[in-house]
Amino acid sequence: MQKLFLIISSLSGMISVALGAFGAHALKEKLQSAGTYDTYQTAVQYQFYHTLALLGIALLMGKISNQWLNYAGYSMTYGILIFSGSLYILCFTGMKWLGAITPIGGLLFIAGWIFLLITALKTI
Template sequence: MMHPARPWLVVGALCGLTSVALGAFGAHGLDGRVEPRMLANWHTAADYLATHALAILVCGALLVARPRAAGVALAAWLFFAGIALFSGSLFALVLSGVRGLGMVTPIGGMLLLGGWLALAFAGWRLAGGRDHGG
């Protein structure tokens, strides 16, 4: 049986790698080719991807220490889904110009907020000694 931390450590690292690659593409491949506002959207998407890649890695690290810690896997799933919808919709918006994609972005933002809330809950339980799921 696979350790519950493994997928999140891999996903977090791959999200981090992707954020660097897409950030570089925005800086070197899109600069001067898209409107400044769209380029700012691209960089926002890359920044949120990088930030939440680290959040997923934190979830993975917590799961290494406490494989059954309540709320940690939920937080990781919410971060991953939030990245896909928030950053993904902004990347797609910039590349396609389809403005309707911007309606998906706030849904992704809400999922990211949910991830932070779930991680706060997990941290409260773990640091309070109420969850010894290890």
Template sequence: MIALAVLAALSGAIAVGAGAYGAHGVSGEAAEWLRTGAHYQLVHAVAALALLSRPGGAVAGWLFVAGGALFAGTLYAMALGAPRWLGAVTPIGGLGLIAGWVVLAVAALRT
């Protein structure tokens, strides 16, 4: 649980930095990718931290952290000049985020 808490907290820090860079360091499509990635990553970092002691929270938290890293990370990479084909990987991270919410729903039904 400590590793998840540390990674979720670092994920939140990265999201704030990416969002700030998107707001002040770039413009156009790159700024939008940074804002979108930061928004999703920050929401899921906070959710992962909030769920640490809840049923299903650890599994959902790991899905949120991993999915957020993949989703936001590919957007950040493209904003910094990586090839656009990397955007085809972004939905895999999104599936991780969705899976985290499904895990929470199932855990809630079981309690």
């Protein structure tokens, strides 16, 4: 699992930096005229924050081995895909119904942090 989460966090970090730069330089005017620039920025920020959390989880796996860290890693991964992914798609397609899916990703982020807390409580 450690290697998997290191790979996912590396790819997600690369993608979030690329999408952030692309949005700021190439898409800013288009997104602002569509009223979705703030939404796009939120997607990039949350992807990056949780990419760093996933990297931390992967590094912790070198010291601690338990199911809760696995759950945390998967929750962060799927949270990134669902939360940020739905917002990116919403910005590019205008499909407003995707806004109903986004909170599922947010709940996965919260679950990931809870699983990380459980790991801390069970290992200390």
